[in-house]
Amino acid sequence: xxxxxxxxxxxxxxxxxxxxxxxxxxxxxxxxxxxxxxxxxxxxxxxxxxxxxxxxxxxxxxxxxxxxxxxxxxxxxxxxxxxxxxxxxxxxxxxxxxxxxxxxxxxxxxxxxxxxxxxxxxxxxxxxxxxxxxxxxxxxxxxxxxxxxxxxxxxxxxxxxxxxxxxxxxxxxxxxxxxxxxxxxxxxxxxxxxxxxxxxxxxxxxxxxxxxxxxxxxxxxxxxxxxxxxx
Amino acid sequence: xxxxxxxxxxxxxxxxxxxxxxxxxxxxxxxxxxxxxxxxxxxxxxxxxxxxxxxxxxxxxxxxxxxxxxxxxxxxxxxxxxxxxxxxxxxxxxxxxxxxxxxxxxxxxxxxxxxxxxxxxxxxxxxxxxxxxxxxxxxxxxxxxxxxxxxxxxxxxxxxxxxxxxxxxxxxxxxxxxxxxxxxxxxxxxxxxxxxxxxxxxxxxxxxxxxxxxxxxxxxxxxxxxxxxxx
Numbered sequence: 284x285x286x287x288x289x290x291x292x293x294x295x296x297x298x299x300x301x302x303x304x305x306x307x308x309x310x311x312x313x314x315x316x317x318x319x320x321x322x323x324x325x326x327x328x329x330x331x332x333x334x335x336x337x338x339x340x341x342x343x344x345x346x347x348x349x350x351x352x353x354x355x356x357x358x359x360x361x362x363x364x365x366x367x368x369x370x371x372x373x374x375x376x377x378x379x380x381x382x383x384x385x386x387x388x389x390x391x392x393x394x395x396x397x398x399x400x401x402x403x404x405x406x407x408x409x410x411x412x413x414x415x416x417x418x419x420x421x422x423x424x425x426x427x428x429x430x431x432x433x434x435x436x437x438x439x440x441x442x443x444x445x446x447x448x449x450x451x452x453x454x455x456x457x458x459x460x461x462x463x464x465x466x467x468x469x470x471x472x473x474x475x476x477x478x479x480x481x482x483x484x485x486x487x488x489x490x491x492x493x494x495x496x497x498x499x500x501x502x503x504x505x506x507x508x509x510x511x512x513x514x
Numbered sequence: 515x516x517x518x519x520x521x522x523x524x525x526x527x528x529x530x531x532x533x534x535x536x537x538x539x540x541x542x543x544x545x546x547x548x549x550x551x552x553x554x555x556x557x558x559x560x561x562x563x564x565x566x567x568x569x570x571x572x573x574x575x576x577x578x579x580x581x582x583x584x585x586x587x588x589x590x591x592x593x594x595x596x597x598x599x600x601x602x603x604x605x606x607x608x609x610x611x612x613x614x615x616x617x618x619x620x621x622x623x624x625x626x627x628x629x630x631x632x633x634x635x636x637x638x639x640x641x642x643x644x645x646x647x648x649x650x651x652x653x654x655x656x657x658x659x660x661x662x663x664x665x666x667x668x669x670x671x672x673x674x675x676x677x678x679x680x681x682x683x684x685x686x687x688x689x690x691x692x693x694x695x696x697x698x699x700x701x702x703x704x705x706x707x708x709x710x711x712x713x714x715x716x717x718x719x720x721x722x723x724x725x726x727x728x729x730x731x732x733x734x735x736x737x738x739x740x741x742x743x744x745x
Binding site: 302384387388405408422449 | 532614641652
C-alpha cells in the first residue's frame, strides 16, 4: 500500500474567507484532520475550517504552551508517531495551522520529524496574520525601498529589534504588550504604531493609534510600527 | 446614487489555487476588473484570475517600471482619475495585484490617492510570494525566537541588510542576483541560501542551494537566507 501524505495547511489569520482554494481542496480530500491542541480547549484553527471537514476523522495533536525543550520534544515525537502510523495506513492527513505554516507555526517541528522519518510532508501556504492586520488598518506593510522586520512574541533583544531601520511587525504581542508600549514611548515611536487584536475574528479590536490603547490585550495581537526614516 | 467601492485584491504569488475564497468572491461580485499594466504585455495577475472574471469589463491601469517620481506620480493620478470616475457611477472595482497588496505592491499608491479623494477603498489580503517560496522549499521562514527581515529588490544598503541578525527574504532578486550571490559568497553565507523563481507558475525553478545556480534569473525570484546564528 502507498503511504499517505501529510499536509501542513495554513488556514489564514481567522476569517474563514481567507482560506485559499488549495487549503479548502486539501481539507476536503484529506482522510483525517489533525488539530493542534494547546490544552485549554482553544482550537481557533478548527473553527476556521469547520465548514469543510464535517464528518471527517480528527486527531488532536499536542501543541503545549511551554518553552521546556524536553516536554516540547516529547510532544513533537508523539505527534510524529501518531501521524506516521496513519500515513502507514495510506491515510492522507491535513494538519491545520493558523496563518501560514512557515511563519512561527509550531506545526513545523512535527513536519520536520515526519520528513526525517522518510515520509512525504508538504506545506500549503496561508495568509499570515500580519498581512490581514495591515489590510484591516488600510495601510501597507512595506513600499518601495522599505524593509520589513517581523519580530516574534518573545521579544528577546527588543531594543535591538527596534533599532533596525525597517517597518516592524511585532507578533503575538499579548503578555509583553506593556513592555512594548513603554519601549515605543521611550523611543518616541508610539505615534507610528498601530495594533489589531484577533484580526478577522468576532472579538476583533483595532487601534489605529497604539498610544490610545489602555487595556491589556490577548495573545493574538499584532503591532505594526512604521519606520520613521531616521538614520 | 451610492458611490462604488475600490478593492485592492491580492491574488497570491502565481498558483491560481492560492487565491483566497474572499478574493474569488470579490472578483465575481465586482462590476469592473482593474489590471496593472507594466506596458510589456506582462499581466501575470490577470492570468491567475482569468477563470473568475469572464465577460467582465476591464480597465488597464498603468504600473510603469520606472523610478522617475514625476512619471510615477502622473501614472497614479491618472489611475485614480479613471477609477474614481467609475466609482462615481456606482461601480465596484476590483484592482488585482500579485501576492499581498500590503507587501511592495504598486497598487498601494493608487489606493492612497483614491482614499485621499474621499472614496471607500479596501484591501483584500493575499498569500505573499515569500510564504509560497518557503512552502516550495519545504522549510520555515521563521521559528521560535527567529526574526524575519524582508528586503526589497532595490538592495540599497545590501550589506547593512545582510548584517541584521534574522532570516532574510530578498524579493524580486532578478537583475541584482549576481551582486547578491557575490555578497553572500564573500560573507560565507551562500550555503544557507535558497532561491525560487516564478514560484507556482509554469516556468518555476527551484534551487535548494543558491550556490548551485549559474544562470541569470527573472524578475520574480525570491532568495531565502537562513540566519547562521553568529553574534
